[in-house]
Amino acid sequence: MRLKDKVCVITGSARGIGRSTAILFAKEGAIQVLADINEEELKKTLELIKEEGGRERTTIMKVDVRNSQNVKEMIDKTIEMHGRIDVLVVNAGVVRVGPVEDFPDEEYDLLIDVNLKGTHYTCKYAIPYFKKQKFGSIITLASVAAHIGQVAHANYCSTKAGVLGYTRGLALDLAPYNVRVNSVSPGATDTPMLRSDVEKQARDRGIPYEVVKEEFEKEGVMGRWARPEEIASGILFLASDESSYMTGADLRLDGGWTTK
Numbered sequence: 001m002r003l004k005d006k007v008c009v010i011t012g013s014a015r016g017i018g019r020s021t022a023i024l025f026a027k028e029g030a031i032q033v034l035a036d037i038n039e040e041e042l043k044k045t046l047e048l049i050k051e052e053g054g055r056e057r058t059t060i061m062k063v064d065v066r067n068s069q070n071v072k073e074m075i076d077k078t079i080e081m082h083g084r085i086d087v088l089v090v091n092a093g094v095v096r097v098g099p100v101e102d103f104p105d106e107e108y109d110l111l112i113d114v115n116l117k118g119t120h121y122t123c124k125y126a127i128p129y130f131k132k133q134k135f136g137s138i139i140t141l142a143s144v145a146a147h148i149g150q151v152a153h154a155n156y157c158s159t160k161a162g163v164l165g166y167t168r169g170l171a172l173d174l175a176p177y178n179v180r181v182n183s184v185s186p187g188a189t190d191t192p193m194l195r196s197d198v199e200k201q202a203r204d205r206g207i208p209y210e211v212v213k214e215e216f217e218k219e220g221v222m223g224r225w226a227r228p229e230e231i232a233s234g235i236l237f238l239a240s241d242e243s244s245y246m247t248g249a250d251l252r253l254d255g256g257w258t259t260k
């Protein structure tokens, strides 16, 4: 077991990549705190973890990562319960797509608040504990959109490129404390987020869902979407000691999208 008795916090674990990561971490023996704004779906994640025998070792918390105080409470409660945090997966994220000239201000605020400020708050309140422990691994969620342009995604791209910069900077700050900070950059991954993105683009362009889906499939050289479990295994690698010499790195799990 690669995470035996490691205390792991995962934000955005009610569905998609976060849920798959939580299930995988449970199989690997982790003690977990799972946080999300969507409490109903979070309970379903907990049920799925039960099947892996990890239910007693898992706590769920309703947390809005846009709310600094909320995030602080999540981190403080984790320390109260378990005394430390070994792995922090900063995964909660949102996507909004559309041409820049029509992009509603409130949608850009949401992207910034969740993807950038949420990432910052989640790290900010955990850092003092990581520094004291002199041990830990932080994994953020960037995207192919941090590396290359994507049509109708300029606003989303800006937040994910920000996550990449944040991750690199933080890696330098925390290296003297034996805390590693890395990101993963998924390509098109079959989650509710991607499906809603494809639906919106299909609606806006007046073309069938399947046509937009095929476009996304062709972006990677492997010709298909990733399963969320395939992203979770990259996150597990960065969480575990198998990546003990990696910090400030970005793991591209994009089916070759950014290689073309």
Ligand SMILES: NC(=O)c1ccc[n+]([C@@H]2O[C@H](COP(=O)([O-])OP(=O)(O)OC[C@H]3O[C@@H](n4cnc5c(N)ncnc54)[C@H](O)[C@@H]3O)[C@@H](O)[C@H]2O)c1
Binding pocket: 011, 012, 013, 014, 015, 016, 017, 018, 035, 036, 037, 038, 041, 063, 064, 065, 066, 091, 092, 093, 094, 095, 114, 118, 141, 142, 143, 144, 185, 186, 187, 188, 189, 190, 191, 192, 193, 194
């Ligand atoms: N699916 C993809 O193709 C893809 C590609 C590249 C990067 N990513 C990134 O991976 C991460 C996970 O994406 P996913 O596809 O699993 O998305 P998803 O929408 O399926 O899951 C995201 C989770 O984050 C939660 N969340 C949203 N806002 C929140 C908030 N304010 N506070 C707490 N939780 C909140 C949602 O409730 C949801 O459970 C995101 O950061 C996303 O940007 C996804």
